[in-house]
Amino acid sequence: MSSALVISQLLNGLQLGVILFLVAAGLTLVFGVMDFINLAHGVQYMLGAYLVATLVAWTGHFGLGLLLGLAAALALGFAMEFLVFRHLTRRDHLDQVLGTFGVILVVTEAVRMIFGPAPLALPTPAVFSGSIALFEGFNYPTWRLVILAVGLGVALLLWYLVNRTRMGMLVRAGSTHPATVSALGVDIDRLFLCVFAFGAMLAGLAGAMAGPLVSVEPTMGDRIVIIAFVVVVVGGTGSIKGAFVAAMLIGMVDTLGRAFVPDLLRAFLGRSAAATAGPALSSMLIYLLMAAVLSVRPSGLFGRRAS
């Protein structure tokens, strides 16, 4: 395997990591602040991609479409919180699982009715459509670098918001001591509303960024949200830092595993055995990682509350 291949797989891993981080950030905060399990978070990711794809086609301009799409995703987040989620926050987890599962069925099917089952095209903006020569003989798609930059930028912004603003202070306090924060006169329901809608927008952003790489279809959120759950569990609920570290770790392990495990196995097993076991093992890697982390730290790498 050449060094160019290794570097491009490392970059792919980082890029999957930042996408996962954008999705997991909202999830982990909502878990932290309200002890709320939102299975429908993948729907926000899918809706973000659809909104941006539609608005880009409508305005004919990627940047404008993206901005309008994010605003729409934020508005949808507020609306969904108002209609459904705020009524579930004080229920037991079973009701939350059921209610948010119902939301997935409704929204996925509604999207399928409106846009049809065929994937929607979200073209890469022309400026970023080529690839850049990072060094002699090594080209990397520009759009993937843009995703990387945007993801890291958002991570920095989130770090600033959570650690340096009053709102962030409340979110941090709310994720560890919700009862105390509430007793001090903070409206924890409004805090939840803001965190939820902001998380929905971040998931929408992730969907829009990933849109040109994957196909924009009604079930695109399913796969990503379950990996995002793994990220949240490994990182520890309520911890932005944990989500970031875990997202990078899992993005790397998944990408590198898929790229290199079959080759590695071929060195130890026969060719046919490796061809069978390789894909199976590489798709199990992140779950095995999760199991390993949890058997050492049942509440995740940066989890503070006992689970």
Added chain:
Amino acid sequence: MSGAAAGARTLACRLLAHRTVLLIALFAAALAAAWAAGSGHGAALVARTALLALAAASLSFLIGQAGLVSFGHAAPLGIGAYCVLILGEYEVRNILVVLPAAFAAGAAFAAITGLVALRTRGIYFIMITLAFAQMMFYVAASLSAFGGDDGMAIAGRSTFFGDRILRTDTQIAVWAVALLAAGLVLLERISASRFGLMLRTGRENEAKLEALGLDPFRHRLIALALASGIAGVAGAMLANQVDYVSPSLMNWHISGELIVMVVLGGAARISGAVIGAIVVVALDEALAPFTAHWKLGLGLVIVAAVLLRGADIGALIGRPAKAPDHG
């Protein structure tokens, strides 16, 4: 003589009071009606409902008795189905081998993943069971020798020493209803036993159990393995019914629908899951002819049921709502 009559009367009362017996009788009657009408579709529907009810009942045992909200119950279901496929490829089709193997495989999966998952509680448990089930989905999809993403047709339905006992829809339905009855009786007997009491105590008050020197972990692990084994059997029968096995049986939407059945029917009693399964299959049958988007209707029903708090259909049937007081 009068003693025998009184005995028969109490027995009849107990039978009528026993919702499980009524439900099984309902299945048997539906099957008889389908057979009399010569309706293959009817028998297939009875079989499918009974098998989904069996899987949902095993999940109800976990949720209602042990307090373990597993979001990965589609995994043992799919593992059971893959047992039929994989054993069939090696010419093993005897039902006395296939069903126990499906039970063992489902139970083994749950026991291994349970060692990690049961260390956690609440949201973590839900997400970890979901993640492990998704892992099995991808493992199944990567088994290129057994159809990969698309799945493949089974080599043949299970037999009894070469005797083709599952040839027709009616035969499968008879087996499905019998297995459902056996599964329900088993799960209810266990729930009523000391073991079930310990599970419920652990759900309500874990400290109490620990103070008594009892280890809830071991009980939960056994409960998880048992319920998953039963789901494996249901999956094996489903594979026989449709002659086809694919990873989509382990899709997390299946896990979600099983939870829907349990909660709609009421998790307090195991037979509630049977009612929930009947309701979901009936919704499917009623809406599917009108629209390809019947899941939208199911989703709306679920959201409305949860938001309105009237989610427990079983409670409505079991305990009639108080008549409004007009005085």
